[in-house]
Amino acid sequence: MTNSGLRWGILGAGGIARMQVGDMQQHGYTVTAVAARDLAKAQAFADEFDIATAYGSYEELAADPGIDAIYIATVHPTHAATARLALEGGKHVLVEKPFTMDAAEAQELVDLATSKKLVILEAMWTRWLPHMVRIREILAAGLLGEVRTVTADHDQKIDHIARLIRPELGGGALLDLGIYPVSLAWDVLGAPDTVLAHATMTDAGVDRETAIILGYPSGAHAVMQVQMSGTGPNRAAIVGTEGRIEIDSVWYTQTAFTRYDAAGEVVERFDERDPGRGMQFQTAELERIVASGKLEGDILPPSQTVAIMETLDEVRRQIGLSYPG
Secondary structure (H helix, E strand, C coil): CCCCCCEEEEECCCHHHHHHHHHHHHCCCEEEEEECCCHHHHHHHHHHHCCCEEECCHHHHHHCCCCCEEEECCCHHHHHHHHHHHHHCCCEEEEECCCCCCHHHHHHHHHHHHHCCCCEEEECHHHHCHHHHHHHHHHHCCCCCCEEEEEEEEECECCCCHHHHCHHHCCCHHHHHHHHHHHHHHHHHCCCCEEEEEEEECCCCCEEEEEEEEECCCCCEEEEEEECECCCCCCEEEEECCEEEEECCCCCCCCCEEEEECCCCEEEEECCCCCCCCCHHHHHHHHHHHHHCCCCCCCCCHHHHHHHHHHHHHHHHHHCCCCCC
16 A cells, blocks of 8 residues: 655544544554644544644645645535635645535536646545455456446435535435445446436435436446435445346445356455555555656546536436535
């Protein structure tokens, strides 16, 4: 795993930041500072993880000359503004998913990063997990034949979490949960040419459950189900003309998979995991890209992040999901 020695700042001091920093420190990455809107919260986070500097504003972190890269861990609607702040401060940026609230915001960030010759990367951590790395090898080798179907669900009972039921905080199942299977479909099948979606909305106007079908020029399709009102099997499968892959629960975390041939016989069982949750891999990817002297990698280039947001925008249009502003 590449560790080029970048000095990281953490923008936001909530639960997802804790998971990210825990994995980073376990694997030897350098976390130098943390910022929150409340200095006491930032200091408590710094004390918990033995981080040298705590800031009570995001502006101070972005201006810190001792920081090379910033991980954005704030609520969805603030991603664009905080990432822009970090880029204006000359920092490479790892932005929690969903990258932004819509494709227009995403494109603005990508354009800004490019103009400043900085790396910006969506923190879709699943892309770099060991089982997904192996699955891409299998697909590249043609071992499944022509891929015809991708199926995935991401169902969690999390509708008791306040931010997920509030439109002004980017609530709903789609942006929090749906981004995972949609990104998987893009990873395996590329850009869809048709999008169909149906949802059940809450009284507050965000989606409680959403079903999505993506169609492709080849005739292949991806079928996805997400919800925040109940826990599902959280499995995924990739079906081809010469075999299939069934990814164990929980498919978007470090897990195992089984590969079958066309006759339904098991030909591979993959179960390799790295210590920690697995969020260190996205840190490694950003550091690898920076060390390469390029502005993007092959696994999740910024242009694909923008295109995925366009797919989510179309789902939102079809289900009537809108947000303030």
